[in-house]
Amino acid sequence: xxxxxxxxxxxxxxxxxQAARKLxxxxxxxxxxxxxxxxxxxxxSAPIELRRWGAEFLAESLATPVLSIQxxxxxxxxxxxxxxxxxxxxxxxxxxxxxxxxxxxxxxxVIVRWIVNNSYHTESWEQMTAIKSRILRIWDNAPPPVKxxxxxxxQRVVLAQTASNGQEARAPGLDVSLDKIPASITxxxxxxxxxxxxxxxxxxxxxxxxxSSDALLVDATLNCLSxxxxxxxxxxNRIINCILNFNxxxxxxxxxxxxIKVLVKSMEKTTRMLLxxxxxxxxxxxxxxxxxxxxGRIQQYIQRLERSRIEIFDEAGRKRVLADQTxxxxxxxxxxxxxxPVAAPVTIPPxxxxxxxxxxxxxxxxxPGLQSFDATQIPAPLASRVVVKALASIDxxxxxxxxAGIQNRLKTFQPLSATAAAVAxxxxxGAINAATAPLGVDEDDxxxxxxxxxxxxxxxxxxxLDSAPPEVSPELGEGNAALGLGPFTxxxxxxxDPELATKLAQPASSRLFGPLSSLKEEGARKPRAGINxxxxxxxxxxxxxxVLARLSTRSTGGIQDVKAENAxxxxxxxxxxxxxxxxxxxxxxxxxxxxxxxAWLSEEWYNDQLTKRSGSWGPLHYERCALRxxxxxxxxxxxxxxxxxxxxxxxxxxxxxxxxxxxxxCGDPTTVNLTLTSMLYLVMMRPPAREIALDTVAEIWKEFxxxxxxxxxYLVKWRPGFIESQTAGAAT
Amino acid sequence: xxxTNGSSAAAMPPQNGxxxxxxxxxxxxxxxxxxxxxxxxxxxxxxxxANYPVISFGTGSLVRLPGPTITQPxxxxxxxxxxxxxxxxxxxxxxxxxxxxxxLNMLGRNRNIKWGPERWQDWxxxxxxxxxxxxxxxxGMEAGVAxxxxxxxxxxxxxVIDDLLNRGSPLNxxxxxxxxxxxxxxxxxxxxxRAIVDLADSLNKVAVEERxxxxxxxxxxxxxxxxxxxxxxxxxGEWQERWPHLPATWTLAWF
Numbered sequence: 007x008x009x010x011x012x013x014x015x016x017x018x019x020x021x022x023x024q025a026a027r028k029l030x031x032x033x034x035x036x037x038x039x040x041x042x043x044x045x046x047x048x049x050x051s052a053p054i055e056l057r058r059w060g061a062e063f064l065a066e067s068l069a070t071p072v073l074s075i076q077x078x079x080x081x082x083x084x085x086x087x088x089x090x091x092x093x094x095x096x097x098x099x100x101x102x103x104x105x106x107x108x109x110x111x112x113x114x115x116v117i118v119r120w121i122v123n124n125s126y127h128t129e130s131w132e133q134m135t136a137i138k139s140r141i142l143r144i145w146d147n148a149p150p151p152v153k154x155x156x157x158x159x160x161q162r163v164v165l166a167q168t169a170s171n172g173q174e175a176r177a178p179g180l181d182v183s184l185d186k187i188p189a190s191i192t193x194x195x196x197x198x199x200x201x202x203x204x205x206x207x208x209x210x211x212x213x214x215x216x217x218s219s220d221a222l223l224v225d226a227t228l229n230c231l232s233x234x235x236x237x238x239x240x241x242x243n244r245i246i247n248c249i250l251n252f253n254x255x256x257x258x259x260x261x262x263x264x265x266i267k268v269l270v271k272s273m274e275k276t277t278r279m280l281l282x283x284x285x286x287x288x289x290x291x292x293x294x295x296x297x298x299x300x301x302g303r304i305q306q307y308i309q310r311l312e313r314s315r316i317e318i319f320d321e322a323g324r325k326r327v328l329a330d331q332t333x334x335x336x337x338x339x340x341x342x343x344x345x346x347p348v349a350a351p352v353t354i355p356p357x358x359x360x361x362x363x364x365x366x367x368x369x370x371x372x373x374p375g376l377q378s379f380d381a382t383q384i385p386a387p388l389a390s391r392v393v394v395k396a397l398a399s400i401d402x403x404x405x406x407x408x409x410a411g412i413q414n415r416l417k418t419f420q421p422l423s424a425t426a427a428a429v430a431x432x433x434x435x436g437a438i439n440a441a442t443a444p445l446g447v448d449e450d451d452x453x454x455x456x457x458x459x460x461x462x463x464x465x466x467x468x469x470x471l472d473s474a475p476p477e478v479s480p481e482l483g484e485g486n487a488a489l490g491l492g493p494f495t496x497x498x499x500x501x502x503d504p505e506l507a508t509k510l511a512q513p514a515s516s517r518l519f520g521p522l523s524s525l526k527e528e529g530a531r532k533p534r535a536g537i538n539x540x541x542x543x544x545x546x547x548x549x550x551x552x553v554l555a556r557l558s559t560r561s562t563g564g565i566q567d568v569k570a571e572n573a574x575x576x577x578x579x580x581x582x583x584x585x586x587x588x589x590x591x592x593x594x595x596x597x598x599x600x601x602x603x604x605a606w607l608s609e610e611w612y613n614d615q616l617t618k619r620s621g622s623w624g625p626l627h628y629e630r631c632a633l634r635x636x637x638x639x640x641x642x643x644x645x646x647x648x649x650x651x652x653x654x655x656x657x658x659x660x661x662x663x664x665x666x667x668x669x670x671x672c673g674d675p676t677t678v679n680l681t682l683t684s685m686l687y688l689v690m691m692r693p694p695a696r697e698i699a700l701d702t703v704a705e706i707w708k709e710f711x712x713x714x715x716x717x718x719x720y721l722v723k724w725r726p727g728f729i730e731s732q733t734a735g736a737a738t
Numbered sequence: 739x740x741x742t743n744g745s746s747a748a749a750m751p752p753q754n755g756x757x758x759x760x761x762x763x764x765x766x767x768x769x770x771x772x773x774x775x776x777x778x779x780x781x782x783x784x785x786x787x788a789n790y791p792v793i794s795f796g797t798g799s800l801v802r803l804p805g806p807t808i809t810q811p812x813x814x815x816x817x818x819x820x821x822x823x824x825x826x827x828x829x830x831x832x833x834x835x836x837x838x839x840x841x842l843n844m845l846g847r848n849r850n851i852k853w854g855p856e857r858w859q860d861w862x863x864x865x866x867x868x869x870x871x872x873x874x875x876x877x878g879m880e881a882g883v884a885x886x887x888x889x890x891x892x893x894x895x896x897x898v899i900d901d902l903l904n905r906g907s908p909l910n911x912x913x914x915x916x917x918x919x920x921x922x923x924x925x926x927x928x929x930x931x932r933a934i935v936d937l938a939d940s941l942n943k944v945a946v947e948e949r950x951x952x953x954x955x956x957x958x959x960x961x962x963x964x965x966x967x968x969x970x971x972x973x974x975g976e977w978q979e980r981w982p983h984l985p986a987t988w989t990l991a992w993f
Contacts, residue, residue, distance in 0.1 A: 031866035031880050058949075066881055069909040071864045100965050101949070111910040151965035158910050158992065177908035222968050225990040226912065229899075233906035264975030268988055272971065276989045279896065283903045440840035441925040445776045445804060 016053050023047070023059055027066075034072040038081050041067050045088050050095030054102075061092055061105035068112035075116060075178040082116045086133045089113065093140050100149050107155035110137050111162045115182035118166045125191045138163065142206075154226045160206045161230040167203035168238040173289075180233065200240075207234070207241055214252040221269040224254070225276045232280060236288045239296075246284070246300060249277060250307050258318045267319075274315050281308050354411030356418055367415060370408055511580040518554060519587055525550055555606045558584035559613040559627070585627075589634065596639045600649045604656045607632055611658040629664075632657060636667050645676045651684040660688070660695040665702040672710040682706070682716045689724055700725050708732070759789040763949045765942045766791040767875075768884035769934065770894050772798040774816070774855035777890035777920050779848050780931035782875060786851070788935050790942070791878025793867070795858035797889075797897035803841055806832065816857035821849035840924050850874070858894075859901050863993045864909050883993060886941060887913055888934055890920045890927075895987060907992030914941075914970050917987040933981045940977055944969045 014022070023044060030040045041064070048060020064085055068078065092106045117134045121127065138159075145156040162179075170183035184203075187194050213223050228249070235242045254273035257266060281304050290297040291304070354370050369377055381389070502510070525547040558581045588606055592599045610628040617624040643650055654660065654668075671681040685706075688699040704725065707717040721728050767790050769781035774796030782794040801814040803824070814824055825845040828836040836842045852873040867882045889895040895917035902915075916937070920930030945966040967990065974988050 028880055032868040034866075065911070066864075066883075069864060069911060070866075070881075071862060071908070072866065104965075108910045149965055150968040154912050154967060154990070155910075158907070158912070161907075162910065174906060177906060180906050180908055221971060222990055226992070229903065229989065229991040230907050232903035237906075264979050265972045266975075268971040268975045268978065268986070272988045275987055276899075279899045279989075280903065283900050286900075287904060440838060440843070442923045443804070443839050445773075445841075445844075445922045445924070 016055050019047065020055060020059060023056075023063070027063055030067070034070075037067060037070070037073060038077075038084070041081055042084050045085065048092075049088060050091045054099055057092065058099065058101045058105070060088075061102045061109065064089065065105040065109040065112070068109050068116075071177070073178075075119065078112075078116050078178065079120050082113045083120070083130055085109070086113065086117070086130055086137070090133055090137050090140075093137060100152050103144070103148070103152045104155045107141055107152065107159050110141060111155065111159040112179065114138070114159070114162045115166045115179035119179075119182050119186065121194065122187055122191065125194075128193065131193065145209075150220070150222055153223060157210060157223065157226050158230055160210050161234065164203045164207045164210070164234060164241065165238065167199040168234075168240050169200075170237050171239050172237070174233060174237040180237075183238070207244065211245065211248045214248050217253055217256050219257040219269065219273075221257075221272045224273050228276050228280050232283055235284055239290070242288075242290070242297065243300075246297075246304065249281065250303060252277065254311070255314050255318060270318065271315075274311060278308055278311055354408065354415070357415050368412060370411065508579060511583055515580060515583045515587060518557070518584065519591060521550055522547060522591070551602050551605065552609075554584060554588060555602075555609040557581065558588055558606070559609045560616075585631065589631070589638070592635065593638045596642070597647065597649055600653050603635055604653065607635070607657045628659065629661065632659075632664055633667070636664060640667055640670065643671060643677055643680070645680055647680065650680060651687050654684050655687060655691060660692070660698060662698055662701070665698055666705075668702060669706055669709065672706050672713045675712045678710070678713045678716065682713065682720060686720055689720070696724075704728060756787045757789065763942075763946050764790055764878055765885045765938065765945050766878055766883065767938055768792065768887045769794040769890070770797060770858055770887060770898055771890040771920075772796055772894060772922070773801045773803070774857075775801065775803065775848065776844060776922060776924065777927045777930055779844070779851060780927040781888060781890065781934040783847065783851055784931040784935045785938055786875030788938065790875060790938055791884075792875035793856075793873075793879050793882075793884065794852075795856050795861055797858045797894045797901075801855045803828075804839060806835065814855070816855050817860055818854075820854040821845050821852075823854075825849060844924065858898060863905070864911075883909070883911060884913060885945075886938070887915045888937070889915070889917045890930060891922070892917055892919060892987070899989065899991060902991045902993070905993075909993040911993040912967065913991055913993050914967070915989050915991050916974065918981075919985045930984060933977075933984050936980065937974070937977050940973045941966075941970065944973055 026040050026044065030037045044060060044063065048056050048063075050057070052060070068082060068085070073081070089106055089110055092102060093110070114134065117130060121131045121134075141156055141159050145153065145160075148156060165180065166182045167184050167187075169185045170181065172181075174180040184196055184200055187196050187199065189196060210227055213220070213227050218224055231245050231249075235245050254277045255270060257273070258270045260266060262270075285291050285301055285304055288297070289295050291301045292298065353372075355372070357366065371377060384392070561581050561584075588602075592603045592606070596603070607628065610631050614626045614628045617626060654665075665685075668681050668684070671677045682703065685699045685703050688695050689703075692699070700721075703717050703720055706713050707721060707729070710717075718729055767785050769778040769785065769792065771778035771794075774794055778794040778796065782792050785792040796816060798816075801816055801819065801824075803812040803814075805811045812824075812828065822845075825842060828841055828845070833842070852870065863883060865882045867876070867879055870876055870879075873879075887898060889898055895915065898915055902913075918930060918933060918937070920926050920933075948966045970990075971988060974986055978984075978986050
């Protein structure tokens with residue numbers, strides 16, 4: 007290959023080299039020989055044309071997808087020396103540098119992989135390291151085309167020196183990552199390598215952090231970040247945060263020359279494309295993925311960007327809006343979703359002229375046996391079952407096709423009125439102009455717009471349907487009135503007798519309790535709105551319970567009062583069922599639901615007051631319910647249940663019966679303290695109940711020996727003279 | 739503003755004209771539309787006639803051509819169907835219709851350019867294209883890479899960028915991806931084809947200038963030292979002034 011260089015002119019050499027390159031392209035087996043052959047000709051001392059050709063050929067060869075990463079190893083090892091010489095040999099032609107650095111970028115993962123498997127061969131790693139530090143040194147001051155390659159080189163280093171999640175595409179070299187580097191090789195310290203990668207990533211992202219207006223570098227950076235975000239989890243948050251803080255529209259504040267316009271549009275679109283791509287393709291940003299919580303932020307950023315862009319390129323924005331409106335008005339023929347037509351399995355022959363029966367009109371089969379079959383003989387329930395099954399399994403296209411066929415038949419029937427004819431004529435497309443007829447047929451858009459808000463689409467369709475004129479088909483309206491449908495009303499529901507109603511009330515009320523399990527407890531954080539708040543206004547569990555309590559207390563207030571009294575033994579009325587369920591609900595977890603109990607009892611008490619005031623002799627429920635509740639949980643009370651104190655303090659009314667129940671607690675020495683403390687609380691904080699509370703304490707003192715010391719203490723303070731009178735009485 | 743597309747592009751070569759090959763450095767182009775039939779093929783042909791290395795692709799999932807009604811398009815698979823077979827099929831179906839709407843004319847042109855429509859997403863970038871030697875614009879495309887990708891519709895540009903992001907840029911090769919919005923009909927495709935050649939000429943001129951500068955150091959920050967890549971936006975901005983009705987978008991991406 008290496009022809010005697012002196013004998014040939016540069017142009018002749020280039021022709022020869024070009025021929026060699028074509029040979030390698032057509033027969034990949036020759037790659038190695040040809041690459042090694044050209045190395046001496048393209049070194050740093052060669053003429054500039056040869057160096058450029060050589061550097062570009064090396065970049066091409068090291069990147070070619072024809073060779074596997076194994077096959078590239080010896081190739082890469084062979085060219086490292088030349089690459090290093092080209093980069094360090096004082097060569098500062100930007101084309102040579104750009105291509106050499108691109109070649110180095112392709113070499114990097116190959117060498118990392120190789121050195122991991124052949125750690126004794128440190129020489130090539132040292133060469134690669136030298137190349138790397140040279141590139142990183144010239145990066146800052148390089149001209150833009152060279153900088154592009156430096157960015158890409160840094161990206162490959164980051165890719166090779168961070169841990170992978172194994173999601174990369176099957177392209178050689180992309181899967182070389184930090185987790186492939188064992189800790190055993192001393193000069194490949196994974197921690198140092200990762201630290202270096204982090205530093206390089208920051209350097210890459212610098213262009214975004216500085217809000218650079220150099221679109222070339224911004225685009226080049228953004229367009230190589232995707233694989234890092236998707237396959238190197240440790241980089242992804244850093245990159246995304248950086249992008250979300252980047253303002254690609256900053257340049258729009260300067261005067262809009264044609265070039266600036268191109269730059270602004272480019273950076274905005276590139277940023278948006280990358281984010282949309284990540285939302286669409288990165289599983290970790292999908293629902294359930296670890297980064298899902300960030301996707302909302304990304305969406306917002308995308309929307310904000312889009313709005314600002316429309317503001318900046320106002321004219322373009324307006325043009326789009328108009329186009330959209332037209333599309334909405336006439337239906338966008340170009341974007342219509344249609345499927346490839348299938349060969350219709352049924353044919354629907356048009357009916358010959360003349361009178362026909364409806365049966366003939368709707369008969370699509372051509373089998374005479376089936377045609378003569380009288381479908382009305384099938385019992386209706388069976389027929390409906392058959393129809394439902396058939397509709398569920400029928401191919402939509404066949405159905406559409408058949409419906410269209412029947413419609414066609416109907417149309418041929420109608421004497422075409424003048425208006426219908428005009429409509430039909432208007433619908434006929436005019437003569438096609440071959441030059442301007444649209445060629446773009448429907449596209450299924452599978453790779454196009456990410457379908458972020460399908461819900462909106464549905465809504466749009468519904469809106470469109472709403473505003474569409476009512477579909478009165480002309481042929482039904484005119485001429486053939488017999489085919490039109492008359493007004494249809496549902497038959498009135500059968501009357502419900504009280505017994506059935508109460509029977510139905512049971513399941514109905516159990517459904518009322520269904521939402522409780524799914525409704526969230528709003529927690530105590532919520533600031534209380536005080537006495538002026540509206541009950542049941544916050545759609546949480548508390549609100550729903552308020553609704554339930556009122557249903558049980560007031561739903562039938564004033565209606566069935568007297569009747570219910572009489573029908574004592576009959577089935578429970580609706581509100582009694584709810585009461586029962588509310589009672590059970592509270593007792594299921596009475597410690598935590600004591601608040602519910604208080605709320606409910608308050609409602610009961612209030613309702614009782616209303617009943618009393620109305621003068622009707624309706625039943626009162628408060629006392630009964632309160633006693634029942636207390637009886638329900640009193641057996642489970644332990645010394646720690648301070649809720650008892652709270653319950654007694656908060657329920658709207660106390661009476662002797664209720665407090666009498668408390669005495670029972672003193673039978674257990676462990677709960678004496680709790681009981682008496684609760685009483686003391688009532689005595690101190692609830693003056694209207696003070697007397698009955700003290701009476702209770704006094705009774706406790708009398709009845710329970712174990713409780714005496716504590717009870718005596720309270721009595722001495724709050725009912726001086728009582729104990730003396732008792733003991734005196736006992737003494738006498 | 740009564741500016742019309744290409745109003746000031748006075749130095750355009752004669753329409754559809756084959757022009758002399760001046761030789762020298764050539765940028766490699768790739769044109770892309772939805773079905774690789776009309777706009778990208780018009781661009782492909784024009785660029786090939788202007789002696790540029792060029793390949794072309796479609797980004798749709800299927801090749802779609804108009805049928806007898808809007809809901810009955812003719813649908814073909816990419817990479818498996820030749821222009822010639824589509825031509826023959828449509829000619830057999832309804833020669834009058836497909837001649838009247840220009841499809842047969844278009845397919846007749848396309849079958850002389852290359853074998854069949856190719857899908858962008860299935861393109862193995864960098865795979866040597868040694869079997870396509872009879873394609874128009876083959877010369878220079880042997881290595882199967884391009885310097886500039888020109889798409890003819892915004893969503894094709896989006897599809898190309900999304901695909902490149904997805905591939906993960908294994909080749910470390912920069913590529914300029916430019917969208918030119920061209921309506922999908924024969925007339926606009928023809929106008930767009932001229933605009934594409936105009937852009938290609940402008941870009942290539944800059945690239946040749948970069949190549950011709952030798953000797954001076956890349957690190958001199960003197961004037962006139964700008965390389966091709968950084969001048970692309972400027973060239974595109976100037977081009978946009980000449981073709982105001984073909985809105986363009988650009989980015990620098992990676993193969």
